[in-house]
Amino acid sequence: MTTAPRESETPEMLDHFEANGYSPYLFFDSEEWARFRADTPLTLTADEVHRLRSIDDPIDLHEVRRIYLSLSRLLSAHVESSQLLFEQRNRFLSTSDVAKTPFVIGIAGSVAVGKSTTARILKELLARWPSSPKVDLVTTDGFLYPNAHLIRHNMLNRKGFPESYDIGALLRFLSAIKAGLPNVKAPSYSHLTYDVLPDEFKVIDRPDILIFEGINVLQSRDLPADGKIVPIVSDFFDFSIYIDADENLIHRWYVDRFMRLRQTAFRDPNSYFNRYAAISEEEALKIAEGLWQNTNLKNLRENILPTRPRADLILRKGDNHLVEKVALRKL
Numbered sequence: 001m002t003t004a005p006r007e008s009e010t011p012e013m014l015d016h017f018e019a020n021g022y023s024p025y026l027f028f029d030s031e032e033w034a035r036f037r038a039d040t041p042l043t044l045t046a047d048e049v050h051r052l053r054s055i056d057d058p059i060d061l062h063e064v065r066r067i068y069l070s071l072s073r074l075l076s077a078h079v080e081s082s083q084l085l086f087e088q089r090n091r092f093l094s095t096s097d098v099a100k101t102p103f104v105i106g107i108a109g110s111v112a113v114g115k116s117t118t119a120r121i122l123k124e125l126l127a128r129w130p131s132s133p134k135v136d137l138v139t140t141d142g143f144l145y146p147n148a149h150l151i152r153h154n155m156l157n158r159k160g161f162p163e164s165y166d167i168g169a170l171l172r173f174l175s176a177i178k179a180g181l182p183n184v185k186a187p188s189y190s191h192l193t194y195d196v197l198p199d200e201f202k203v204i205d206r207p208d209i210l211i212f213e214g215i216n217v218l219q220s221r222d223l224p225a226d227g228k229i230v231p232i233v234s235d236f237f238d239f240s241i242y243i244d245a246d247e248n249l250i251h252r253w254y255v256d257r258f259m260r261l262r263q264t265a266f267r268d269p270n271s272y273f274n275r276y277a278a279i280s281e282e283e284a285l286k287i288a289e290g291l292w293q294n295t296n297l298k299n300l301r302e303n304i305l306p307t308r309p310r311a312d313l314i315l316r317k318g319d320n321h322l323v324e325k326v327a328l329r330k331l
């Protein structure tokens with residue numbers, strides 16, 4: 001049975017385009033989307049999904065089958081066609097000594113929406129394609145300025161906002177990846193110490209696919225005063241995904257996760273948040289609410305949500321982190 005895509009959907013999904021009575025997206029509910037997996041094999045086990053998911057993210061094998069197999073199949077079509085285009089271009093240039101650069105997939109969305117889980121599940125699914133591609137995953141938090149810099153510039157409470165990232169370093173990293181360079185270093189971040197790890201790098205050595213995940217990956221920059229056009233992160237993407245959910249749900253996920261981390265990660269004396277493991281539940285709730293309202297929600301509204309219409313694919317989650325709707329950009 002074929003599914004006829006609808007050209008309009010709920011107003012909250014893509015209000016801007018809907019308001020204009022047209023949309024560059026096709027919309028599917030999760031059951032329609034699930035059918036596109038066709039005969040894509042399920043290559044993950046329940047235990048592996050359990051291991052890959054973040055704390056408080058209830059994703060299970062059923063959700064992987066329902067949502068992520070279709071996504072893996074779609075991405076396989078995109079990667080294959082980029083390979084074909086690459087071969088055609090080499091014929092056009094009468095050359096065979098240009099190496100193919102990594103296919104880069106960007107994953108954006110709010111803090112606490114579950115980007116990390118999606119990125120890790122995708123990485124495993126893609127690496128298990130019959131062609132066994134080499135797949136790497138890099139998160140943008142490594143490109144945050146160190147806390148010492150944020151404190152010096154009085155912006156520790158702006159962590160995650162555009163100015164808290166070393167955007168030059170981030171663009172240099174992606175340029176090097178897309179130039180096909182070997183052994184490109186990506187800086188690391190620790191959620192435990194809440195800071196970048198000055199001497200820890202991940203070496204990215206010409207993977208077939210690179211997944212690049214972070215709240216800021218679809219953001220542009222203000223035009224500099226000298227009027228020079230500068231590249232933006234998504235110029236380096238071959239495909240981009242935005243993980244979406246109602247802000248009230250993300251709010252709940254953030255606060256619930258904070259309260260759960262209080263009983264786990266925060267107990268580690270090395271945790272930046274260790275001081276919140278010992279305070280009363282009421283006080284801890286106040287801290288979590290403050291971080292959500294003053295930093296993460298503000299950032300979502302001002303800098304993250306406005307980038308949603310740039311994505312090639314939007315996964316809209318409902319209660320319990322389950323994807324309810326999918327929007328796919330028309331070609």
Ligand SMILES: Nc1ncnc2c1ncn2[C@@H]1O[C@H](COP(=O)(O)OP(=O)(O)O)[C@@H](O)[C@H]1O
Binds near residue numbers: 109115116
């Ligand atoms: N304070 C913290 N201590 C330990 N782990 C954390 C902390 N905050 C977030 N994490 C973990 O870091 C990862 C990234 O979280 P986040 O940046 O909110 O993005 P997302 O929820 O979209 O993956 C998640 O796996 C989350 O569980």
Ligand SMILES: CC(C)(COP(=O)(O)O)[C@@H](O)C(=O)NCCC(=O)O
Binds near residue numbers: 112140141160
């Ligand atoms: C590091 C973050 C900006 C998230 O980056 P992400 O990995 O989601 O791209 C975020 O986890 C964060 O620290 N936000 C600041 C407020 C807070 O402590 O929640």
